Amino acid sequence: MKKTEIIVSEGYPFVFVTGVIFIISLLFRFDIIWQIGYFSLFAFMLYFFLNPERVPEEKGEDVIISPADGEIIEIKETKEPFFTNKNMIKISIRLGLFDNHIQRSPIDGYLKAKNYIHGEFLALSSEKASELNEQNRTLFENDKMSVVTNQIAGFITRRIINFASVGKIELSGRYGMIIFGSQVDVYISKETTIKVIIGQKLKAGESLIGLVK
DSSP, rough: OOOOOOOOOGGGGHHHHHHHHHHHHHTOOOOHOOOOOOOOHHHHHHHHHHHOOOSSSSSSEEEEEOSSSSEEEEEEEEEOOTTTOOOOOOOOEEOTSSSSEEESSSSEEEEEEEEOOBBBBBTTTTTHHHBBOOOOEEEOOSSSSSSEEEEEEOOOOEEEEOOOOOOEEETOOOEESSSSSSEEEEOOOOTTEEOOOOEEOTTTTSSSEEOOO
């Protein structure tokens, strides 16, 4: 995906279809309520698939930036089960429908590995959702740290998209997107000085999560 895209290309079908339906409602003089409804849906699709530029609050190899927009719903120490099997700090970020759903690299370094799991589409309120739902796990590394993210699909989500290949990636670089409603878990070192709290709203590629000691 190019940074210069105003709308991500994966959103074109949604924008096109809703736009055509809205135009049809005008041409055939649908009731005004339907016209407003179809326009609102078209406008929402334009908004949802926006591809904004983000500038990190801080930069450097010791900086960890939020990989996702949304609200922090959990911060706890746990074993990272996908790549490192080390005890790490897990920060869970719940994305609202009106949050931007593009995910961005939390560190400046390398995308070392990724593992897509085709799973179920349970509601994120379900205790089993983080284990059984469709997921995409990604390992980021640089000379200072390893960071793991896990994109988790929600009930109405039907697609997790990858933008980036294994290799060099810059801080805040786009690496993926979850279509409609989702959660992103990020695992960071226990030696990290945490700069966020539960309930805090974050911006992907912009909000500082922590600094590695």
